[in-house]
Amino acid sequence: MRIYDIPVTTIAGEETTLARYKGNLLLIVNTASACGLTPQYKGLQELYERYRDRGMVVLGFPCNQFGAQEPGTAEEISAFCDRNYGVTFPLFAKIDVNGPIAHPLYQYLKQHAPNEENQDIEWNFAKFLVDREGNVVKRIDPRVKPEELTGLIEQYLQ
Structure with a gap:
C-alpha cells in the first residue's frame, strides 16, 4: 500500500484518498x-x-x-480555522493518531518515517513531510514552528 491509497474523509464529509495530492510535497499535521x-x-x-x-x-x-x-464538530473546526487563521489548506475529518483505532494514515506515517520505531505521536501539531514520490522523509516535533521549515521545504521542492 502507498500513502496515496489510504482512504481519508474531508472536513466536509467527502470520502476520498490522498491520490489527488500525488506529485506534491505534503506536510501532514495533526491539529x-x-x-x-x-x-x-x-x-x-x-x-x-x-x-x-x-x-x-x-x-x-x-x-x-x-x-x-x-x-468541536467538523463545522465548528472549519469555521474556527477560517475565522481565526484564514485557513485555505485542506482539512480533514477528526481522527485518532495513536492507539488501537489510530487512523490508517497515521499508522502508515509512523511506520514509514525514517529513524522511527512506530512511536506514538506526542502532541498536537506533530508534522510529517512526504516527498513528491510519496516517501515519508521527515517526522517533525510539534514544537517546531512552521516558519522553521522553509529550508527543509525548499530542499525537497528543488
Whole structure:
C-alpha cells in the first residue's frame, strides 16, 4: 500500500484518498483548535500560500486525543480555522493518531518515517513531510514552528 491509497474523509464529509495530492510535497499535521500550539495554524497557512504554486500542500487532520483540545464538530473546526487563521489548506475529518483505532494514515506515517520505531505521536501539531514520490522523509516535533521549515521545504521542492 502507498500513502496515496489510504482512504481519508474531508472536513466536509467527502470520502476520498490522498491520490489527488500525488506529485506534491505534503506536510501532514495533526491539529487542534484549543491547544497552546494552535497559533501554528497561521504559520501553516503562510507556508501553504508561499509554496502551493510550487507543489507543496499542507494537510490538516484535527485530533482530540491530547487534552481534549479539539472537541468541536467538523463545522465548528472549519469555521474556527477560517475565522481565526484564514485557513485555505485542506482539512480533514477528526481522527485518532495513536492507539488501537489510530487512523490508517497515521499508522502508515509512523511506520514509514525514517529513524522511527512506530512511536506514538506526542502532541498536537506533530508534522510529517512526504516527498513528491510519496516517501515519508521527515517526522517533525510539534514544537517546531512552521516558519522553521522553509529550508527543509525548499530542499525537497528543488
